[in-house]
Structures are given as C-alpha cells and as structure tokens.
Amino acid sequence: MRHLLDPFDFSVEELDDLLHLGQAIAADPAKYAHVCDGKVLATLFYEPSTRTRLSFTSAMMHLGGNVLGFSSANASSASKGETVADTIRVVSGYADIAAMRHPLEGAPMRAAMFSRIPVINAGDGGHQHPTQTLTDLMTILSRRGRLDHLRVGFCGDLKYGRTVHSLMHALSRYEGIEFVLISPEELRVPRHLIDSVVVPNNIPCTEVTSLEDAMPSLDILYMTRIQRERFADKLEYERLKNSYILDAEKMKLGKADMAVLHPLPRVNEITLDVDNDPRAAYFEQTQNGLYMRMALIMTLLGLAPTGPLADKPLAFLQGAEKYPDDPCQFRNCITRTEEGLIPLYVRSESGELRCAYCEHSKK
Ligand code: ASP
Numbered sequence: 001m002r003h004l005l006d007p008f009d010f011s012v013e014e015l016d017d018l019l020h021l022g023q024a025i026a027a028d029p030a031k032y033a034h035v036c037d038g039k040v041l042a043t044l045f046y047e048p049s050t051r052t053r054l055s056f057t058s059a060m061m062h063l064g065g066n067v068l069g070f071s072s073a074n075a076s077s078a079s080k081g082e083t084v085a086d087t088i089r090v091v092s093g094y095a096d097i098a099a100m101r102h103p104l105e106g107a108p109m110r111a112a113m114f115s116r117i118p119v120i121n122a123g124d125g126g127h128q129h130p131t132q133t134l135t136d137l138m139t140i141l142s143r144r145g146r147l148d149h150l151r152v153g154f155c156g157d158l159k160y161g162r163t164v165h166s167l168m169h170a171l172s173r174y175e176g177i178e179f180v181l182i183s184p185e186e187l188r189v190p191r192h193l194i195d196s197v198v199v200p201n202n203i204p205c206t207e208v209t210s211l212e213d214a215m216p217s218l219d220i221l222y223m224t225r226i227q228r229e230r231f232a233d234k235l236e237y238e239r240l241k242n243s244y245i246l247d248a249e250k251m252k253l254g255k256a257d258m259a260v261l262h263p264l265p266r267v268n269e270i271t272l273d274v275d276n277d278p279r280a281a282y283f284e285q286t287q288n289g290l291y292m293r294m295a296l297i298m299t300l301l302g303l304a305p306t307g308p309l310a311d312k313p314l315a316f317l318q319g320a321e322k323y324p325d326d327p328c329q330f331r332n333c334i335t336r337t338e339e340g341l342i343p344l345y346v347r348s349e350s351g352e353l354r355c356a357y358c359e360h361s362k363k
Pocket of ligand 1: 052129132163263
C-alpha cells in the first residue's frame, strides 16, 4: 500500500506516469467513468476548503465511486477529543482511500502510520499540499511542454504557503530548474526547505523582495495569497497583506510565454484585469486538479493502466529517532496535541535534528 504525503513519496518515473494518466483523462474523461465503481473515498477535512474537497469529491464521482466524510473539525469526533490515529483506524473500515486536510502539520503522516487504506495529504497546516503540486505540474507541463530548464518565481507568502513548499520539493528533481523567491523579509521560505531542497540539489536560487525586478526573467510566476489564518500576530498580517499585487501593468514586464499560476483562492494579489491575459493559467490549473486527483485515486487504488505501485515504507519515518521526552516545540505541529504520539526526529545532512512530522528544527 502507498500514500501521498509529500511529493517525494513518488519517484520521478511514478510522477511521470501519473501526469500521463492525468493528460489521458483530460483528453477523454468518459473512458474512466466506471474505473472506481463500488469504491469509497473518505474526505476528512478538519479545515475549510473549496477546490480541494470539491475536486476530490468530483474526481471520485467521475470515476464512478462514492464519497463520504466531513468538512470541518466541528463536524467530526475531533471536537470530542478523538485522536487522528483513532479516526483513521475507524475510517479504514468504511472507505477504500482517504484524503485528509488538517490545520496541524504532520497530521496526515500520523494518520498514515495507523491506516489500512491509502492516505492522501490534502494540506497540513503550512507544511505540504502535494495534490496541489500534481495540479501545478500538469499545468506547467501543458503550458511549457516540459518540467525542466525553467526559471520559476514564487511570490507572496513563502513562509506559510504550503503549495510553494510542495512544488519546490517536486521541481527540485528536474534538471536546470532555478528558483526566484519573492517575498517580504518576514515571509521568506522556511530555512529547512533551503537546507533540504535547494542546497543539496545545487539549485540556483535567489531571494528578493521586488516582483517588478524579478518578472522579466521568469518562465513561471507562482503567485500566492498571504495566509491570514496562519499568523499568530494579526497586526503583522495587516501590515503584510498588500505586499504584492499583480496587475495588467506589471504583466507587461513578463515574457510573452510566461505562465501565471495561483493555487487559489485569491484575495487581492492578482487583479481581475489579469484574468483575460492569455498567460493567466490559474483557472485551467483548477480544472487540471480534477484530472490529477482522478489519476491519483486510480493509481493509489492499484487501478491505473500501469498497475499497482510497488510497496514502499513511509518516507518521513526513514532513519527517524525517538525522543519520548522532547516534543516538537513548533506551535502547529501534530505532536503538540495528539495523545500517545512519540516525538520523532530525522537528522539532516548538516547533522541538525528535524521533527519527522512538521520538519521544523528541534529546539
Ligand atoms: N488552496 C491552497 C491551500 O489550501 C492555497 C491557499 O489556501 O492559499 O493551501
């Protein structure tokens, strides 16, 4: 059995197969209308979502399967204090596959440790959002015809933007990728991502504050929303919320074949006058999300034309060391609330210990 918790859970070859399947589904969705007849997807959403939850539901329906689940923590036994481990043990008896969104980082990892069915991370706090990455990769591929040799600019909230973290992970494995990280000083990409993704892969990477200066050289511009719900200090959010606004005027600085992506929802970081620019790819991106989630469900259930994936141990547990008396100090880590969880840490190449669930450094 396999899960999707982090883009690294799939090899580049497995990702290629998934992307090909997504493209095949996009070309002829009706052909796949009964692939998942009789199968059940559980959507376990402890945090609000429009696109992700609806696209998972729609994906399973388009494959002929059924869907059950909840769309907020209040509507689940989490409100009575049930652990993630117990919830997934119960759901494993009711469904064939589960997609989990949770405000605490590492919650889907915790679920996967106890699950008898494949678990998909549908977004955990500010950590990862690998199915958005599948959507992003399919969009980049369809716009640019390749996933390598691209200069990719990420703009906005790079600290809390989990879609950025997952896409950086995924792109780091392709040749000739360059990153331009455009953010205010306070919202820079977490250090652990630079240490674990950028440095070991020798990826040319610059951190800048000006979108205008970065624009002319970009092949892809990945805009993001400032993640209001993740700020401990609301005044800081107010101060930073208008940091970047992409409008038709700024678009004039971009290449003719640049593609603008955004995981949505947007607030004000892309003005409406950009929507009609042929380089705006964000609505096409949401549509691709449906096809890639169909491809993913088929693949994890062993129903893809390429057959079942080979079994693989959980990547985030590889080499993990137990520190029973030393819980992770990051305020949004699942280790802070989950009863019975033994804190686990993984040693990075530089020798530093990082929480296996949320990847923050051990204090
Ligand atoms: N929908 C994306 C997410 O769930 C992006 C966002 O919320 O800003 O992370």
